[in-house]
Amino acid sequence: MKFEFLKSFFPSRLYLGVDIGTASIKIAEIGEKDDQPFLKNYGILESYGHLSRLNSAIQTSSLKITEKETAELLRALLGQMKVKTTDAAASLPSFSAFTSLLEIPAMSPAELSQAIKYQARLLVPLPITEVAIDWIPVGEFEDEKGVKKQQILLISVPNEQIKQYQTIFRMAGLNLRILEIEGLSLARVLTLGDPSLSLIIDIGARSTAIAVAENGFLKYSGQTDFSGNSLTQAVGTGLGINIRRAETLKRQKGLTATGGEYGLSTLMFPYLDVILSEAKRVKDIYEKNYRGKIEKVILSGGGANLLGLEKYASDWFGLPTKKAEPFRRVVFPPALSPLAGEIGAPMAVALGLGVKQFI
Numbered sequence: 328m329k330f331e332f333l334k335s336f337f338p339s340r341l342y343l344g345v346d347i348g349t350a351s352i353k354i355a356e357i358g359e360k361d362d363q364p365f366l367k368n369y370g371i372l373e374s375y376g377h378l379s380r381l382n383s384a385i386q387t388s389s390l391k392i393t394e395k396e397t398a399e400l401l402r403a404l405l406g407q408m409k410v411k412t413t414d415a416a417a418s419l420p421s422f423s424a425f426t427s428l429l430e431i432p433a434m435s436p437a438e439l440s441q442a443i444k445y446q447a448r449l450l451v452p453l454p455i456t457e458v459a460i461d462w463i464p465v466g467e468f469e470d471e472k473g474v475k476k477q478q479i480l481l482i483s484v485p486n487e488q489i490k491q492y493q494t495i496f497r498m499a500g501l502n503l504r505i506l507e508i509e510g511l512s513l514a515r516v517l518t519l520g521d522p523s524l525s526l527i528i529d530i531g532a533r534s535t536a537i538a539v540a541e542n543g544f545l546k547y548s549g550q551t552d553f554s555g556n557s558l559t560q561a562v563g564t565g566l567g568i569n570i571r572r573a574e575t576l577k578r579q580k581g582l583t584a585t586g587g588e589y590g591l592s593t594l595m596f597p598y599l600d601v602i603l604s605e606a607k608r609v610k611d612i613y614e615k616n617y618r619g620k621i622e623k624v625i626l627s628g629g630g631a632n633l634l635g636l637e638k639y640a641s642d643w644f645g646l647p648t649k650k651a652e653p654f655r656r657v658v659f660p661p662a663l664s665p666l667a668g669e670i671g672a673p674m675a676v677a678l679g680l681g682v683k684q685f686i
Contacts, residue, residue: 344680349533357681398498416505512679519543530630581634631672
């Protein structure tokens with residue numbers, strides 16, 4: 328494990344954005360400065376046990392999360408950071424929620440509520456009594472017949488998952504004020520104010536979240552279990568080295584290895600192609616069934632720091648591709664400038680949660 332934290336001065340109005348991933352916990356403590364979100368403090372706790380043992384992941388795509396152990400890790404990180412607030416917003420991983428983009432005629436709020444409840448019974452794969460339902464208006468348009476319609480993002484989360492998060496945060500001494508799926512946080516911090524339709528690929532340790540977003544709104548989402556750890560395992564198996572050494576080499580060389588080390592990159596290509604293929608599938612489904620064409624790709628998560636990935640993905644999709652820059656939305660202390668490019672993509676979800684109260 329490792330801790331990273333930044334000490335600074337704190338205002339009275341602060342919020343914590345808490346991203347509990349499959350192999351790490353990231354926290355952004357956000358305040359306000361000159362009417363803009365300001366990063367007052369941040370922390371990253373990274374666990375390496377997941378590299379060799381699935382049950383060492385903080386949580387997995389089977390929706391399992393260990394309450395006691397996760398609360399202990401969260402308390403440890405909070406203690407290192409010396410946070411000045413207990414008000415927190417947290418993210419749920421995409422694999423723990425069901426989302427669907429509905430296109431329905433414009434109607435009154437009361438009629439809309441009834442229509443969505445009816446659609447939820449048809450679409451949600453669990454009994455309605457076992458999930459919490461929410462919906463967000465994300466767009467309006469006129470169809471080919473001139474009928475006004477609205478796009479509604481339907482979200483459902485198992486009640487059990489919500490209770491687990493509430494328990495974890497209570498055990499960690501935090502007030503859980505907001506709980507939202509990670510795609511909403513990413514869309515907010517990476518695309519707000521940008522009218523172009525973006526494909527966000529958030530490569531984590533154990534899974535990859537995929538989102539279509541525009542102007543701060545999440546429009547569509549998907550997920551795959553192929554991830555950063557898949558690339559590490561490929562390097563370790565291919566070179567016959569232990570998994571910790573494979574992780575180090577992956578981070579040092581990425582896709583830029585040359586000469587005798589070129590084999591390191593080629594080991595990762597098949598798994599990376601699977602991740603990008605799944606992202607393309609999400610892109611194709613959205614473009615086929617909804618209005619709009621993807622104009623660019625944004626790489627987020629810890630996997631976005633893989634050297635050479637931006638060019639590889641750009642060539643693969645034939646679209647402008649860049650690493651996530653969440654700090655464009657967040658003012659930060661000058662002392663953090665040398666690290667902003669490295670920690671921005673991994674911290675995107677936490678930052679997107681933290682700025683929710685200020686934008």
